[in-house]
Amino acid sequence: MKLRVRAELVYRFEPPTDAIYQIEVAHWPGQEILEESLTTNPPVVFHEDKDAVFGARTLRAHLEGEVALVYEAVVENGVLKGLPEGVRQHDWNDLPAETLPYLLPSRYCPSDQFGRFVQRQFGETSGGERVLAILGWIRENIDYEHGVSDSETTAARTFIDRAGVCRDFTHLGMTLCRASGIPARAVSAYAHQLTPPDFHAIFEVYLDAGWWLVDPTGLAPIEGLVRIACGRDAADIAFLSTQGNCQMVRQSITAEAV
Amino acid sequence: MKLRVRAELVYRFEPPTDAIYQIEVAHWPGQEILEESLTTNPPVVFHEDKDAVFGARTLRAHLEGEVALVYEAVVENGVLKGLPEGVRQHDWNDLPAETLPYLLPSRYCPSDQFGRFVQRQFGETSGGERVLAILGWIRENIDYEHGVSDSETTAARTFIDRAGVCRDFTHLGMTLCRASGIPARAVSAYAHQLTPPDFHAIFEVYLDAGWWLVDPTGLAPIEGLVRIACGRDAADIAFLSTQGNCQMVRQSITAEAV
Amino acid sequence: MKLRVRAELVYRFEPPTDAIYQIEVAHWPGQEILEESLTTNPPVVFHEDKDAVFGARTLRAHLEGEVALVYEAVVENGVLKGLPEGVRQHDWNDLPAETLPYLLPSRYCPSDQFGRFVQRQFGETSGGERVLAILGWIRENIDYEHGVSDSETTAARTFIDRAGVCRDFTHLGMTLCRASGIPARAVSAYAHQLTPPDFHAIFEVYLDAGWWLVDPTGLAPIEGLVRIACGRDAADIAFLSTQGNCQMVRQSITAEAV
Amino acid sequence: MKLRVRAELVYRFEPPTDAIYQIEVAHWPGQEILEESLTTNPPVVFHEDKDAVFGARTLRAHLEGEVALVYEAVVENGVLKGLPEGVRQHDWNDLPAETLPYLLPSRYCPSDQFGRFVQRQFGETSGGERVLAILGWIRENIDYEHGVSDSETTAARTFIDRAGVCRDFTHLGMTLCRASGIPARAVSAYAHQLTPPDFHAIFEVYLDAGWWLVDPTGLAPIEGLVRIACGRDAADIAFLSTQGNCQMVRQSITAEAV
Incomplete structure (x- = not known):
């Protein structure tokens, strides 16, 4: 299924604090990212990482004041199948x-x-x-x-x-x-x-x-x-972690079939 | 420092249960295992694993009744230094x-x-x-x-x-x-x-x-x-985990300088 | 129903501590105490109280070392009936x-x-x-x-x-x-x-x-x-409360039909 | 000290529920109520109680929809003295x-x-x-x-x-x-x-x-x-308890010296 996903996160970081976002689509077998964009206002230079096992991507930065982040991607998520009743349990x-x-x-x-x-x-x-x-x-x-x-x-x-x-x-x-x-x-x-x-x-x-x-x-x-x-x-999959407090100003997350 | 370590664990597994031991000396940079032995009574065939990051070794088996395990090793543990006051903290x-x-x-x-x-x-x-x-x-x-x-x-x-x-x-x-x-x-x-x-x-x-x-x-x-x-x-470093209950019969752990 | 009840509580109070026993049969409507005795070894002079609402009786003393207390009573407990299904709930x-x-x-x-x-x-x-x-x-x-x-x-x-x-x-x-x-x-x-x-x-x-x-x-x-x-x-009905620690030596509680 | 106290509590009770208010000045030695009034909109007939020990007064009713309650009193609260350092502790x-x-x-x-x-x-x-x-x-x-x-x-x-x-x-x-x-x-x-x-x-x-x-x-x-x-x-001194949910509409509590 082809989907357009979008996250708009506007948060206020006062006092300034280190923050970690986990919002980007993972690099995961069968899940193909066709397009992708990330913008922030004001501009932020992120330290980017990718988890070797999960393909999860983290964005880190020291943030200050109100920061608006918009992430968009078009993804072919591959074929995901529901759990069949008969699958056996391992010892x-x-x-x-x-x-x-x-x-x-x-x-x-x-x-x-x-x-x-x-x-x-x-x-x-x-x-x-x-x-x-x-x-x-x-x-x-x-x-x-x-x-x-x-x-x-x-x-x-x-x-x-x-x-x-x-x-x-x-x-x-x-x-x-x-x-x-x-x-x-x-x-x-x-x-x-x-x-x-x-x-x-x-x-x-x-x-x-x-x-x-x-x-x-x-x-x-x-x-x-x-x-x-x-x-x-x-604790491991939070979309936004900060060392200090932060306040949500506005947030919108969508996922639509293309 | 060269040390002889020894763990004797005698436990009763009734009803029978899967068990995981983490008692073997890790394969860790600077920590050298000079001799090593593992015996159980009755004999047990373990499924052995080693963690890629920590060199931690796990022994898994389905156990039943009283099982006595003795692990011994002679180890040169390398040079471990105390934490100096001045080391800086990362953002x-x-x-x-x-x-x-x-x-x-x-x-x-x-x-x-x-x-x-x-x-x-x-x-x-x-x-x-x-x-x-x-x-x-x-x-x-x-x-x-x-x-x-x-x-x-x-x-x-x-x-x-x-x-x-x-x-x-x-x-x-x-x-x-x-x-x-x-x-x-x-x-x-x-x-x-x-x-x-x-x-x-x-x-x-x-x-x-x-x-x-x-x-x-x-x-x-x-x-x-x-x-x-x-x-x-x-939760991650337990020396013995079991799915069901187990009862300790006797246990002795030692570490002596050689 | 006529019952003979008996509590033998042997505890060690070290270091010495204040203690409160709630073990005596309550003075409660329909519950008649026919005989009653309380002995301790060594002898203890208790401060005795009775709750005005529940007829619950407390024994207080500062205790030291091993204290054996034996309480016995013969009680006609009156007629207690099980809860019928039909009783209505109050607003x-x-x-x-x-x-x-x-x-x-x-x-x-x-x-x-x-x-x-x-x-x-x-x-x-x-x-x-x-x-x-x-x-x-x-x-x-x-x-x-x-x-x-x-x-x-x-x-x-x-x-x-x-x-x-x-x-x-x-x-x-x-x-x-x-x-x-x-x-x-x-x-x-x-x-x-x-x-x-x-x-x-x-x-x-x-x-x-x-x-x-x-x-x-x-x-x-x-x-x-x-x-x-x-x-x-x-918290309210403990048979023995102490301010510090105490160790049980021996305890026996019985209730027999007479 | 003579004080005028006032509580205005406007809450919505939907669905209807039983409620208990504890807002009236207690009948307490040395605390004298000189004037007092209680009004509600819409009118509510309360079941009133007074605690024998604390003189605390409870108002109970089954409430529905938005209920505005205003309680006012003029009180001479007697002389309250701070805790002196020297007072001894009881065993x-x-x-x-x-x-x-x-x-x-x-x-x-x-x-x-x-x-x-x-x-x-x-x-x-x-x-x-x-x-x-x-x-x-x-x-x-x-x-x-x-x-x-x-x-x-x-x-x-x-x-x-x-x-x-x-x-x-x-x-x-x-x-x-x-x-x-x-x-x-x-x-x-x-x-x-x-x-x-x-x-x-x-x-x-x-x-x-x-x-x-x-x-x-x-x-x-x-x-x-x-x-x-x-x-x-x-748990014992809540100013408003309800069996179900209630929503605050508006609330104002004041205490002024007269």
């Missing part, structure tokens, strides 16, 4: 070493606390069937609602609150997968037809020798996703 | 990309909550001086005491409890460093003269274009440390 | 003022976080039916198991852990009742046929102009309960 | 029984976690000197700042955040006093010259056979305080 011993960190608890995903719950709730399933059971449980039990969670909300709290946004759904989904012995990692994305339009947080699970992308909110069609960054949880 | 923009994840909060290190505290307490320092001020504050304010913390204790809780063991000291130290804009990562080690003898948890900070090892407990002389594994926090 | 406006504090969150019962869960899970019920639905849900979803929780475990954590002991069951039950607009308060008790024998924690709910005692563990027959203390949660 | 055994609950941890005051900190930080003081040392430490280490805390913030979190508002200062102050063996209870008040004008949260400690009022923020002169409600922490 720990049988997993590639690079997937092991995604079995571990992280800042927002205290999967070490959920062993008993997943065993009780999903104990008779494994592999793709387990993941689909987890996604089904989340959609049935968690309300998609703004204003319940904030930037510190963990999956443990969302499990109690029974409400949150895409980031919270993703943290809870990954937590329940990791507690089930299934590697899970967070992905940020542009998402076609997301309402309201925003950056999207989804995750992928390692099953049957491959990573499979899933959207626990069910809000975006999987074929309309464009990858940006990837990591253990929201 | 975020000036850090190598691979150090950035170690600025982020992790499962046991909610550094996102400590920005105001580090600014108030250590605001006039930076770089090596900041890290030394943090280490000094920890030694002055935190008691080394068993029985206060457990495997779920975070740095936030240790900050309140004012007591803990090496793992807690390390989590709190890393949290305060990351909140100060200094990359910090956890290291597990064999430690000469550690009392009582056990695996040791320490951390290293990235300053002035290099990683510097520090021991927030001050319990082990830095020249007597032998690296095992490295990661974001205790 | 907030219709509750006696003295029940209002038992609607509020407390140290171990963060009922303010569970509004959405109770609405989703039990939304179609109210009054006695709601409480019975909550008790049924707890018995179905929470394992009675020692070693999962400790003295700091809140109902939020038990909701995640899916396991705990009587105190945890009671905290979770009260939390879900308060979140449902039903006053709930904790009760400590001697319990006939409790296995293993120990002090028991249960709670009571205010419905249809009266307080009704319920046992979320289902471990003790309601007619075999002898009230000791009452309050907002475990 | 636990020597405290009146009714003060004991204020030694315990509560929803927002996990005083059970701070024993080591208070011993380390304030160990050489007791009684009035201890309380003044705690207040001094708070003023030195905690910033008065809106936007850091919310309605769920506990004293443990404020201890880490190093910032909060009057409610947070009070929770932290009470937590450190209770951990020091000093009974402490929360008080809501109208406060002369409070900037910005709002309800105020303060607390009182039990020392030398009496309760002494203290303001950990230092924002209001103690002679300008008018008591409203009293309890274990913010």
